Structure formats: structure tokens, C-alpha cells
Amino acid sequence: MTQKKFDLEERFVDLAACIATFCHDLPNDFTGQYYGNQLLRSTGSAALNFGEAQGTTTDKDFVYRATITFRELKESRVNLKILNKIDYGNKSISLGLLDEVEQLIKITATVIKKKR
Template identity: 45%
Template structure:
């Protein structure tokens, strides 16, 4: 990645979600200004940011049920981000290394958050 070089490992999920949302914005800023891309660009910004915001809200929940619900929203938004990135990857839009980093990161974030939900449900 060009702007922030997110090569260091972050072990705090909140920080990783913030970084993912930020790197998604940096990625989108560099994409072509084509009509057909606007939908995916906007969706990626909204869903990546929403994942981070919903995780923040999950930290203030009182019950395990509310916590799991908020985490389920995080997973939903991350999956929407993944789908937008997959479309952009399919049409080879944007810098390949950045796309690959975002796709790998979103898969890891989905896995981590899903595991957190499953652990809380046990």
C-alpha cells in the first residue's frame, strides 16, 4: 500500500477495523471516476466504516445477546465490504497489491469476529 504501508500486525480488533476502514478510503480515492464504479466505491466506504462503528457500539452493550447482535452486524458489514472488493478485484480496478491486502484483511476480520461471536454463544 502506498500511503500508510500497513505492514505491522495490529492485535487490537478495534484498531484493525479502523485501519481497514481508513485503508478502504485511501484505496477508493485512487480509483477511476467512472459511473459504474461509484456504487462499489460508495458501498465499500459505507460498509467498512459501519463495521468499525458497530464494533465500537458492541463495546458498550450490557447483555451477551446485545453483544452478539452487534458483532453479527460487524460480520454483515465486513461481508458487504468483501463483496465490493471482490467485484473490484474481478474487474481489476485499483492497485493489485492494495486490493489483495484489503481482501486478505477483510477475510481475517470476518474470521476473528465470527469466532468472537461463537465463543460468546458457548
């Protein structure tokens, strides 16, 4: 039986979907809307730019898109840390999301280094 290769794109899609669900449950006040909207944008952008990176034709273009992905993930990490610090959202879910973001940051950094 052949083991299926892990799909990195699927991890980005899952992260963006889980973040959307997490943000849906944030308090509907200015703080919740501000950080929730920003988190939705940064994780969505990370997923979309990673997908776009896979379609590039040169290593330079790939590194450019992957670097955008990396920066958006780092923004998402800080956002989740802020939300945890101010006790917004489900703490156990946000810690799981933060762990996944950390893992994707490390993977993306490694991929970028290998392509340079």
C-alpha cells in the same frame, strides 16, 4: 518488558481508513463511484458497529452488534472481489485489503460463537 495486547478495534479503524484511501483512487466513473461508495459504507459500518458492540451491557446486545459487523465485512469482501474481477483499483492493495477483511471475518465469527 510487557508485550502490548493487540487491539482489534484498531484493526477495524485501520481497515476503514485504508479502504477510504483505496476508494479515493478508484476511477471517477459510475462503476468506481458505485462500488467505492458501497465499500466505504460497508467497511465504515463494520468498524462503527464493532466499536458499539464493545459498549454493550449484555451478551445478546454484543452478539447483535457483532453480527452486523460480520455481515458488513462479508459485503465488503464481495465488493473487493468484484473490483478485483473488473480490474478497478490497485490490485496489490485490494488483495491486501481482501486478506485483512477475510481475517476480520474469521475473528468476528469466533467472537460471536464464544458469546452465544
